[in-house]
Amino acid sequence: MTGTAVATAPLVRRGVAGVAGTIAAMLLAMSAIAGEAAPRRVAEPNTLVPAGVIRYAPSGFPDRIVASPAQDAATGFAVAWRTGAMVETPWLEIVEAGDSPDMGVPQRIRATTQALTTENGPAHHHRAEVGDLQPDTLYAWRVQGDRTWSPWRQLRTAAAADAPLTLLYFGDTQNKNASLTTRVTLEALRHAPDARLALYAGDLVSGGDGEDDNEWGEWFDAAGPLPSLLMVAPAAGNHEHFEEFEDTPQERRVLGAHWPSTFALPGNGARGAEATSYWFDIQGVRVVVLDGTSALDMGTAQAQAAWLEDVLDGAASRWTIALIHQPMFSPRQDRDNALLREHLLPVLERHRVDLVLQGHDHVYGRRGGPVAGQATPQYVVSVAGAKQYRLSQAARRDMSPTAEDTQLFQVLRIDGDALRYEARTATGRLYDAFSLHRDADGARRIEEHVEGRIGQRDCPRTTSPKGREDRCWE
Numbered sequence: 001m002t003g004t005a006v007a008t009a010p011l012v013r014r015g016v017a018g019v020a021g022t023i024a025a026m027l028l029a030m031s032a033i034a035g036e037a038a039p040r041r042v043a044e045p046n047t048l049v050p051a052g053v054i055r056y057a058p059s060g061f062p063d064r065i066v067a068s069p070a071q072d073a074a075t076g077f078a079v080a081w082r083t084g085a086m087v088e089t090p091w092l093e094i095v096e097a098g099d100s101p102d103m104g105v106p107q108r109i110r111a112t113t114q115a116l117t118t119e120n121g122p123a124h125h126h127r128a129e130v131g132d133l134q135p136d137t138l139y140a141w142r143v144q145g146d147r148t149w150s151p152w153r154q155l156r157t158a159a160a161a162d163a164p165l166t167l168l169y170f171g172d173t174q175n176k177n178a179s180l181t182t183r184v185t186l187e188a189l190r191h192a193p194d195a196r197l198a199l200y201a202g203d204l205v206s207g208g209d210g211e212d213d214n215e216w217g218e219w220f221d222a223a224g225p226l227p228s229l230l231m232v233a234p235a236a237g238n239h240e241h242f243e244e245f246e247d248t249p250q251e252r253r254v255l256g257a258h259w260p261s262t263f264a265l266p267g268n269g270a271r272g273a274e275a276t277s278y279w280f281d282i283q284g285v286r287v288v289v290l291d292g293t294s295a296l297d298m299g300t301a302q303a304q305a306a307w308l309e310d311v312l313d314g315a316a317s318r319w320t321i322a323l324i325h326q327p328m329f330s331p332r333q334d335r336d337n338a339l340l341r342e343h344l345l346p347v348l349e350r351h352r353v354d355l356v357l358q359g360h361d362h363v364y365g366r367r368g369g370p371v372a373g374q375a376t377p378q379y380v381v382s383v384a385g386a387k388q389y390r391l392s393q394a395a396r397r398d399m400s401p402t403a404e405d406t407q408l409f410q411v412l413r414i415d416g417d418a419l420r421y422e423a424r425t426a427t428g429r430l431y432d433a434f435s436l437h438r439d440a441d442g443a444r445r446i447e448e449h450v451e452g453r454i455g456q457r458d459c460p461r462t463t464s465p466k467g468r469e470d471r472c473w474e
């Protein structure tokens with residue numbers, strides 16, 4: 001298998017106690033449905049895959065197809081996909097999209113291949129980089145499997161710097177992706193069918209429970225057509241990392257094997273966090289993606305801060321957005337990422353990054369920075385998935401709006417000197433909205449849009465279904 005890197009995902013046997021607990025909870029729910037007026041709410045298992053069932057075995061048919069921006073999203077993107085281990089260094093084909101079913105003679109690009117063995121068997125993950133494309137052009141492309149191809153996909157490259165841009169931002173998806181994140185994706189696409197980019201703020205899956213690969217399968221199910229309809233830029237969360245040599249003196253945090261196999265990212269990141277930090281330009285917006293876990297637990301906070309400084313120094317873009325999993329200001333009780341504030345926050349503030357988009361805390365909260373009267377950065381924490389925590393008192397005091405017990409997605413529309421931000425709930429209702437206006441001298445002004453927002457949402461339960469007082473839903 002020349003030229004093929006091999007990695008193995010951590011295989012952890014699903015605990016017998018966990019399965020017994022799930023069965024007990026299901027029985028409780030069934031008896032409740034049969035005999036009581038108000039059945040107790042119970043937590044779903046983390047995936048829809050029953051124990052012992054193989055749902056996501058790799059095969060000759062390409063799956064998990066995801067496009068991500070190149071450093072210049074106007075002229076390139078990269079695609080990752082998965083097949084069974086019988087497929088080595090397959091092709092990607094691309095052509096300018098036309099209206100005839102005759103796709104002409106496409107350009108062919110050879111992929112590189114990495115092997116990954118999981119609970120679903122041996123897979124090959126492929127990566128192909130497409131460059132030298134025309135801006136604002138619709139391309140048709142497909143990826144190769146074993147004696148077959150994926151369906152043709154169509155994706156538009158980024159346009160000129162001053163063209164209007166719509167993008168999506170999702171907080172943690174993490175748990176029960178197929179069951180409960182799917183509806184959020186579909187609602188987001190309904191509200192922003194013109195989106196060119198989707199930002200994911202980390203913890204895409206939960207992991208570490210022996211069914212990591214099922215969870216990644218569900219993440220792609222939940223994302224539906226999105227990952228090849230537009231470009232995906234994910235930040236890595238703590239759940240994309242795991243503890244190696246756990247409970248030994250050698251214990252250390254390492255990046256999970258799925259991450260570098262699953263996404264084809266630009267690879268222009270900070271020293272020590274090359275696989276998880278990167279930047280790109282898209283239609284006058286510079287997007288910088290940081291790895292908070294690596295900064296907090298793997299000693300790269302200073303290296304990422306220095307790199308961030310360079311990337312922002314070199315930005316000629318009209319707008320800048322930073323994406324990081326762990327928040328600068330944590331809205332959840334008993335969480336504080338002081339190291340991020342020590343190293344990264346001063347850079348974000350000095351460069352007046354417009355938006356710092358974050359996740360990790362499984363609530364919603366927005367606030368400005370520490371400098372009074374300065375409109376930017378706006379720091380946002382959001383959550384797309386099922387897991388819901390509780391707000392701290394400090395968050396209720398310092399952030400507005402805030403929310404508990406709410407699945408959300410965000411639509412950002414940038415047009416020239418205005419950036420409009422909207423957070424919507426899983427049913428599409430408006431929860432938060434504001435605009436940033438860029439004045440002639442580059443200064444920012446914020447305009448709150450309160451009209452049409454629904455009211456404050458707080459957790460209506462005293463404990464989560466599993467009885468935890470610090471959570472609202474599992």
Ligand SMILES: [Fe+2]
Pocket residue numbers: 203237238239325359360361
């Ligand atoms: Fe997290």
